[in-house]
Amino acid sequence: MDFLSFGWIDLLDIFLVAILLYQLYRLVQGTVAMNIFVGILAIYFVWKIVEALKMDLLSEILGKFIDVGIIALLIVFQPELRRFLLLIGTPEILEKFSFGKRFFSKKGKKKLMAPDLQALLKACTDMCESRTGALIILTTDSDLNFYIKTGEQLDANISANTLESIFYKNSPLHDGAVIISNGKIRAARCVLPITEREDFPSHLGMRHRAAAGITENSDAIGIIVSEQTGEISFAKGGHIENGLSPAKLKQRIETEMA
DSSP: OGGGOOOHHHHHHHHHHHHHHHHHHHHHTTBTHHHHHHHHHHHHHHHHHHHHTTOHHHHHHHHHHHHHHHHHHHHHTHHHHHHHHHHHTSHHHHTTSHHHHHHSOOTTOOOOOHHHHHHHHHHHHHHHHHTOOEEEEEOSSOOOHHHHTTSEEEEEOOOHHHHHHHHSTTSTTOSSEEEEETTEEEEEEEOOOOOOBTTSOTTSOHHHHHHHHHHHSSSOEEEEEOTTTOOEEEEETTEEEOSOOHHHHHHHHHHHHO
C-alpha cells in the first residue's frame, strides 16, 4: 500500500527533477557531451530497474560504477558545469534576492557612453567596407579580467581610429580579440575560449567560434567583422546573429547594455 501512495511532495519532487534534467539537457545540447549525458542517464535507469527487481549482484556492480563515475563526470562535464555555475551566479539572478543586491550592485560600473558607441559603430562600418577582420568583446557585469590578462594591456579611450589601427592586417595586435570594459579598451590580442558545439555553422571562422565561446561562458557580448565577407555579426549567450546593419547593431548593443 505504501508503494502506491503518492502525495504532493512526490509530485513536486518529480517536477523539480524534470526541470533539472531539462536544464542539463540544454547545457549539453549540441556539444560532444550530449552522447555521454544520454549514456549516463541510460545506465542510471537500468541501475534503478535492476535494484527494484532485487538483482543484488548486478545492482551492486552498477552502483559502484555510478559512485566512481561521479568523479569522471566532474572532469568530462567541466565546461558544462562551469556554464551552469556562471548561469546561477549571474547578478541578474542573485539580485532578485535581498542578499544578492548587497553584493552584486552595479554601482560604479561605467556603461558605454553615446560617443563611445558611435566610435565603435564607425569602426565596425569602416572595417566592414574594407573587409578587415575584427573581434570586439563588450563586458556587461563580468569584467573578464582573466581573459584581459592574456592580451596586451592598453587601457585606451574608445575611438574609431584606435580600433581600426588595432585590427589593421599588418598590426601586431590584429590577431585575437579586443576587450572593452568600463568605458575603456582594456586589452587587445586577447585569447578566448572557442565553442565546442557540434552544431555550430561550419562556414563561420575562428573569430565567430571565439565569440560564441566567450559569450556562452559569460554575460559578455561579441561583435565580429568577417574578413572574407565584410559581414557584421553579433554574439550573445553563445548564439550568433549574422548580417547586421550598423543600425541593427546599435539597437542590439543598446538593448543588451541598457
